[in-house]
Amino acid sequence: MPVGGPIRLGGQEITMRLPAEREIGLVPAGAGLLPHLTVERNLALAARDDLAPSFVQGRIAFMARRMDIQGFLRSRPHELAHDERLSVALARVLCRPLPVKVVVIEDRTGCGPCHGAVSGALGADPGLAVLVVTDDGTRVASLASPRASGRSPMPISRRVLLAAVPAVLVAGCAGQPPLRVAVVWSGEELRRFLRVVDAYVAAFRRPVSVYSAGDNISALLRGPAEDVIPDVAVIPRLGLLFDPVVRPRIRPRTGGHAQPEFWRRLVTPRGSGEELGAWFKIANKSLVWQRTGEQWAPASLTSWQPRPGSLAIGAADGWVLSDWFENVLLAYAPEVYDGLFPPAERGNQAWWGVAQVTEALTLLATIWREAFTHDQGRRALTMQFHDSILDVFSYRTADVVAAPDFALPVIELYGGRDVARHFPFPRHGDKPPPLVVGGDVAVAMRGGGQDALDFVNWLTRPRAAGERDALTDWVDEGGFLTPYRAPSHPCCARPRRR
Numbered sequence: 001m002p003v004g005g006p007i008r009l010g011g012q013e014i015t016m017r018l019p020a021e022r023e024i025g026l027v028p029a030g031a032g033l034l035p036h037l038t039v040e041r042n043l044a045l046a047a048r049d050d051l052a053p054s055f056v057q058g059r060i061a062f063m064a065r066r067m068d069i070q071g072f073l074r075s076r077p078h079e080l081a082h083d084e085r086l087s088v089a090l091a092r093v094l095c096r097p098l099p100v101k102v103v104v105i106e107d108r109t110g111c112g113p114c115h116g117a118v119s120g121a122l123g124a125d126p127g128l129a130v131l132v133v134t135d136d137g138t139r140v141a142s143l144a145s146p147r148a149s150g151r152s153p154m155p156i157s158r159r160v161l162l163a164a165v166p167a168v169l170v171a172g173c174a175g176q177p178p179l180r181v182a183v184v185w186s187g188e189e190l191r192r193f194l195r196v197v198d199a200y201v202a203a204f205r206r207p208v209s210v211y212s213a214g215d216n217i218s219a220l221l222r223g224p225a226e227d228v229i230p231d232v233a234v235i236p237r238l239g240l241l242f243d244p245v246v247r248p249r250i251r252p253r254t255g256g257h258a259q260p261e262f263w264r265r266l267v268t269p270r271g272s273g274e275e276l277g278a279w280f281k282i283a284n285k286s287l288v289w290q291r292t293g294e295q296w297a298p299a300s301l302t303s304w305q306p307r308p309g310s311l312a313i314g315a316a317d318g319w320v321l322s323d324w325f326e327n328v329l330l331a332y333a334p335e336v337y338d339g340l341f342p343p344a345e346r347g348n349q350a351w352w353g354v355a356q357v358t359e360a361l362t363l364l365a366t367i368w369r370e371a372f373t374h375d376q377g378r379r380a381l382t383m384q385f386h387d388s389i390l391d392v393f394s395y396r397t398a399d400v401v402a403a404p405d406f407a408l409p410v411i412e413l414y415g416g417r418d419v420a421r422h423f424p425f426p427r428h429g430d431k432p433p434p435l436v437v438g439g440d441v442a443v444a445m446r447g448g449g450q451d452a453l454d455f456v457n458w459l460t461r462p463r464a465a466g467e468r469d470a471l472t473d474w475v476d477e478g479g480f481l482t483p484y485r486a487p488s489h490p491c492c493a494r495p496r497r498r
């Protein structure tokens with residue numbers, strides 16, 4: 001780390017300038033907003049209170065429109081989701097009277113990812129230079145350009161942001177190009193996965209480059225730049241597996257272990273015997289979490305009348321809303337659900353027009369209407385999944401949250417161990433409780449060759465009885481389910497299909 005010497009920006013030395021005159025703005029990890037002030041007042045501090053009020057208000061209004069945060073100006077930071085707080089912090093940087101040329105974005109373990117701030121900076125001004133400072137390179141690896149590896153920092157374009165492949169190697173296997181593996185996880189999940197991969201590197205002396213593509217996994221696999229497509233991808237949505245652009249780029253799975261028939265059919269195209277991938281991780285999406293010792297489980301969906309403020313929903317993440325609707329529809333009209341989402345073939349879209357779909361949506365609306373006031377509902381629409389977990393187990397501003405099994409590590413990270421219990425998503429009448437499952441599928445891309453296929457088969461293989469490794473530890477500690485092994489954590493149970 002440099003401890004001396006001049007600082008130059010655009011060829012001009014700025015070492016002795018005051019911080020406000022250096023044309024460099026900082027977006028701290030966690031956003032660094034003053035919690036007792038509204039968003040508008042946070043922005044006003046950067047726009048300088050000593051200037052004419054009309055100038056300050058005009059500057060704030062302009063930046064709010066530019067960053068699409070007009071609806072949050074009267075809110076306080078705790079009412080915003082993580083990405084929204086970062087957008088406000090970025091707007092605060094851009095509100096400074098002296099325009100900035102460089103934005104420094106801090107990324108720190110324990111805080112949410114910084115990808116939203118990076119894309120926001122590039123969207124606000126593509127000419128800005130963006131510098132990301134992190135204590136964990138794996139969290140921001142998908143932002144790095146391979147062409148920039150080993151060289152001086154270079155400006156990041158939006159195309160690089162969406163299509164870059166980082167040069168983060170698992171060391172110790174020089175002289176061989178690494179197997180590039182793209183995943184969607186970050187933070188603790190990514191660190192756990194790296195421990196699993198370490199065993200592969202040690203056993204086969206094959207270097208592996210693992211990086212998180214986050215929400216950009218679709219753009220990465222569908223993008224026109226085929227040279228940046230990874231050798232192996234872990235795909236979180238079956239729809240992406242059958243995407244007309246992505247599917248031809250996948251190498252069908254051969255060899256390896258036999259998957260359970262139900263799970264095998266989900267990754268096999270209709271009318272084809274080819275398995276496109278193998279299940280690495282599955283999820284039980286029909287759980288409702290509450291604090292230990294409390295009893296909030298309703299007898300049925302029709303009797304579920306949560307009081308205002310008792311229910312937390314991270315509705316800013318679309319999959320949370322989808323999971324809610326799927327559970328209500330499966331509980332209310334399982335025959336309609338099976339018609340829309342059959343496991344072995346394409347669903348019949350005509351089912352969307354039947355009365356039971358409307359009735360299920362009405363039932364869902366009734367539950368939510370009881371659970372939120374107008375202001376609480378507005379906040380839920382801007383809340384992300386992790387924040388909804390914190391509302392129940394950290395802030396205690398809500399009592400229950402419907403969330404998959406992989407919420408457990410988040411709960412234990414912020415709330416501690418043995419603070420949570422769950423109950424099944426409520427049934428409707430005398431019908432059985434719903435069971436919605438999902439998961440992550442490992443696929444070998446055609447450019448990865450046989451090595452990619454061998455890695456997928458090794459990664460997803462069933463562990464023998466008594467075998468212990470990083471994956472079995474992950475399963476037993478909670479937050480990870482596999483079709484082949486029951487977890488030992490008391491809060492976890494492998495989903496069983498009716």
